[in-house]
Structure formats: structure tokens, C-alpha cells
Amino acid sequence: MESDDRIERWFQQYGNDIYNYLAYFTGRRDVEDLVQEVFTRALRGLSDYEGRAQPKTWLLTIARHAAIDSMRKQKMIDWFPETVLGFLISKERTPEKALVLKEQLHEVYQAMNQLKRTYREVMILRLIEGISTEETAKILGWSEAKVSTTLHRAIKQLQKQLTNRGKEVHLHDAIF
Template sequence: MDSDDRIERWFQQYGNDVYNYLVYFSGRRDVEDLVQEVFSKALKALSSYEGRAQPKTWLLTIARHAAIDYRRKQKMMDWFPENVLRLLTSKERTPEKALVLKEQLQEAYEAMNHLKSTYREVLILRLIEGVSTAETAEILGWSEAKVSTTLHRAIKELQKQMGNSGREVNLHDAIY
């Protein structure tokens, strides 16, 4: 299989994952150009891909670097605008539960905007994107222990930012 075919297959398999990751990471919905850039960079770097990481992990690593580069260029600091919440809908929720979750998510995203970048990154990957600890470690270039510790600290800090008003912060349940 040649490089173009492999990247095309990966785009079909992982394009939505890369898109969603970039939306959460950048706080913007118009990330199609970044997605295209990720797969363009992947095509150029495919000869150096050794297969040690899963293709999705490798692509998300490229996506992370592309988003960081984009953010630096744009000097964008508003990571979680309200319009991201429109992406988070589910057919299984009652309208009342959906409203409560939307309010909790809004509060969580506003609090996340005040966290340091390492906390935001690990929260996005682990809780929002559902990436495993091992894959998160590989994407961020950290040890698995650091991912777990940082996630724990990020959740604690997020709860503190939200005033923890007696409820647990569980973004994963709120989103899925």
C-alpha cells in the first residue's frame, strides 16, 4: 500500500477524532484547515513513522503540535468559547438533564479556561477525547505516571475553580 492510500485510509478512520481534538484544543469549530495540515504533515512524515504508536496516537501528536503552532501564530488564548458546547448533544438525555449538563459544562469550560495549559491538555485528551493514559503520555511526551498525576491535579484544580459547590466534576459523564 502506498503512502497516499495509507493516509487516505487513516483520514477515513481517524479524521473525525483529529477534528474533534482540534476543536477542543483550539476552542474553534473552523479547524478544517488544521485537519488538512495534520494529514499533510503526516503524509510528509510517513516514511519516519515506525509503527511503535497506533496511527491515531501518532496523528493526535501531530495535531497537538499543529494546534500549538497555530495558537502561537494567532496568539489565541480563549480556548473554550461557548460555541463548543453546541457540539455536545446527546439523544439519550431528557431535556431537563441536558439543560443541567449544559449549565455544568459551561461552568466547567469557563473554569478550564483559567487552568494552566498542561492541565487543559490532559483534561481534553483523557476526559473529553477519551484517549488512554498510555496514548496521552505518548502524545504529550510524558510518563504515564505524570499523566495520571496531572489529571488528578487538574480535576482538583477544576473543582476548586468551580467552587466545588458540593458536586463532582465529571466531564466525561457530562459529555458522553
């Protein structure tokens, strides 16, 4: 009974984060079944949870594996959130700037989907979800150095793709 209570508390506390992560990771918004799968797996594996990682980190690791399993069954749909473009343009939104935002979103969206999966994963966790380098390393099963290096390479690759499309965007300067 105690484990059910803990999972229920974690669902209340981290359910939205898990949902958002899965939506970004899979490229779909209909991830309710995957969220349910994550917490079902967590309930089944709770006896193996040793508390070395934060519960959110452990749940995001489960979410990653559930998403990968799901992606093996069906093709990933392309989608990229508008929130990432917040650092690309001014916060002042005129109709013209809103149009530019949509155009930039489309360009970043297409370029992001050309990146290899590991680049997309680290960008989602670090830049969209705001997960620390340490926690990202735990989720992905990587070293912190690999997370930092992969993020740096992903940003460079995204910049290169945007430049090749004729878009002058300096992601690295805007993020760091």
C-alpha cells in the first residue's frame, strides 16, 4: 500500500513533466498511454528503486525507455515546440514578429528533425525540459562530459543546418 501512495505522490508531482518529456521525445501530444505505462513500470519496479537518483530522474529514465519501445512500434511524427524559439527573437510580439516566429519555428523544426536521435534527446532534456547536466547524464546513462559534448555538437549541427537553409541564427550565443 505504501508503494502505491509513493507512486501516486510522484504522479501528482511529476506527471506533467513526464507528459511533456514524452510529448517532446515522441513528437506526439497523445502520450497519455505512455505516461500511464511509465507509472505502471515504476510501480512494478519500485522495489528496485534504491533512491540513488531523484525520483524525477528515475521516472524520466523509465519514460525514455518507454518512448524508445513505443517508437520501435510506430514511426515518429515530426514536431518541435515553439518554446525553444523564445531565445531566438524578441519577447515583443507584433503581427510581423509573430509571422517571423512561425517561419523560424518551421525552419528550426525541420532542422531539428534532421539531427540524429542522440542530439535531439540531449537538446530536449537540457534546453526544453531544463534538466541539469548531472540529471541528464543519469537519464541517458552517459557521463556528464558526454552530455556537455553532445549538447555542444547538437547546437553546432543545428546552427549549421539553419545556416545552410539561409537562416542566420546563433543558438550557441543565445543559450550560453
